[in-house]
Amino acid sequence: MxxxxxxxxxxxxxxxxxxxxxxxxxxxxxxxxxxxxxxxxxxxxxxxxxxxxxxxxxxxxxxxxxxxxxxxxxxxxxxxxxxxxxxxxxxxxxxxxxxxxxxxxxxxxxxxxxxxxxxxxxxxxxxxxxxxxxxxxxxxxxxxxxxxxxxxxxxxxSLQPTNAEYARLVKAKLDMERRLASGGWGPTVPATKLEPGMEGREVVLLRNRLIAMGYLPRTVSTRYDGALQEAVQEFQRDHGLLTDGIAGSGTLAEINVPLEKRLQSIVVAMERERWLNRPRGDRHVLVNLTDYHARIVDFGKVTFKTRSVIGRNEDGRRSPEFSDVMEHMVVNPTWNIPRSIVTQEYLPQLQRNPYSNQHLNVVDRRGRIVPRNAVNFAAYNASNFPFTMKQPPSERNALGLVKFMFPNVYNIYLHDTPSKDLFSREERDFSHGCIRLSDPFDFAYALLARQESDPKGVFQRILNTGRETTVPLETPVQVHLIYRTAVSPAKGRMNYRRDIYGRDARIWEALERAGVSLYSVQG
Structure with a gap:
């Protein structure tokens, strides 16, 4: 003093x-x-x-x-x-x-x-x-x-988030600032596609950039050899790309992202961690929209992981971010089609052809199925259409054979899907906003294992009835839908994902307006 x-x-x-x-x-x-x-x-x-x-x-x-x-x-x-x-x-x-x-x-x-x-x-x-x-x-x-x-x-x-992820992000930020101060990752790679067997200046630039990023030991090779291919695959794995070892346009675009942009992603991730600075549940479900995966986390460790499909990058379809509590699952679900989908997608099709989408039922206010020939669909529009539409339980149901419910005002949940081919895609934003799971049965078994000695047997017996059945979770599970373009795993390098909805770019702009800057380049 x-x-x-x-x-x-x-x-x-x-x-x-x-x-x-x-x-x-x-x-x-x-x-x-x-x-x-x-x-x-x-x-x-x-x-x-x-x-x-x-x-x-x-x-x-x-x-x-x-x-x-x-x-x-x-x-x-x-x-x-x-x-x-x-x-x-x-x-x-x-x-x-x-x-x-x-x-x-x-x-x-x-x-x-x-x-x-x-x-x-x-x-x-x-x-x-x-x-x-x-x-x-x-x-x-x-x-x-x-x-x-x-x-x-x-x-x-004690005020800062106390989880290990935040501590690793702080360290990663410091490491990136040091790297930025020492010159960054060097020149970008001006190529559209590089693959094993090639050689030349562009291959050398790719090699040097991966060396600077820590994916490859120092070498003088000018050839796209096995070591370089393995380094590319490792980079692809850390960035959620198909691990084919070929530096195609998508991989090269990620390799050429400036270090400053990656540092911005880390700073944004730290702000996002502060927004969620509360207990997340000893067991919780974590869905990171940007990496197209859903996880079950038990006491800080991932015990189950499956690929996911998220909302399409279009207005009204992007998956929101929020937290809620999963209370039950529904086996053999009926798809109660949201009114927005009914009026914007199906009504125009019914107006062109009343017998289209025969797998869906048109239902009146009393819950009765309405014959298609009894309705003049052309007489209605989005505001006055008096019917709902439902898809009964079946393997063709848009929700698949099971959905996982954490009731919320956004009408978002996790569910199965008959469209299994989408899970092999690198980018998986195809839904109306809900989260589709690649391995929904295994996800259900993992949830039921806490309350059933034979979770698979119990689930399959219910499934085989073909009837819509609600299965309560004796211990409700917190669900967190998050959006992280920078993630720091317990082991290995920083992982990055594309800013698919452009949200992190907007958050960074707001942080800059609030006075946040990249520390190493101040002044």
């Missing part, structure tokens, strides 16, 4: 009534717009937590200023917290009124920092409407009471 601040500290042995009054007035004026902060200070009779001479206040100031120095490591806008300005105010604070204003400035800055670190800088839905993430915001009292504990430094460290 500065000599000036120490000499004029309030509530110490030399504090005078007039000083206290002037200090309280300054605090009261500054906190008038924040009822939570006002309540905290009134409960303390305005006693300061920062501008006091006691060792506890000194420890808080020291911990806070040290935390500000680490803001950039977390991808936060370090200029927002103005540590140098605060130090200057500490040195200059002489009057009780100065110290009252300083107390409030420290509190406001601390609350901004604590909230940014724990639950993110941005409001997700204001950046991307399809992100329905309930950010676990905390009250000001949570932060103010917490910093008053015995170890303010430990409390500040």
């Amino acid at each position: 500065s000599a000036a601040l120490a000499a004029g500290c309030l509530f110490g042995p030399t504090g005078a009534s007039a000083q206290v009054t002037a200090y309280k007035l300054a605090v009261a004026e500054a906190m008038s717009s924040d009822k939570d902060v006002a309540a905290f200070y009134r409960a303390r009779d305005f006693a300061p937590i920062w501008v006091s001479s006691d060792p506890e206040a000194s420890a808080r100031r020291s911990a806070l200023l040290s935390a500000f120095e680490m803001a950039s490591a977390h991808g936060l806008p370090d200029g927002k917290y103005q540590a140098a300005k605060l130090r200057g105010l500490m040195e200059a604070a002489r009057s009780p009124r100065d110290r009252g204003r300083l107390e409030m400035e420290l509190t406001r800055t601390y609350l901004d920092f604590a909230t940014d670190l724990q639950t993110g800088i941005l409001t997700p839905s204001k950046v991307v409407a399809d992100i329905h993430r309930e950010v676990p915001l905390r009250d000001a009292s949570h932060y103010l009471d917490g910093i008053m504990g015995d170890n303010p430094s430990a409390f500040l460290r």
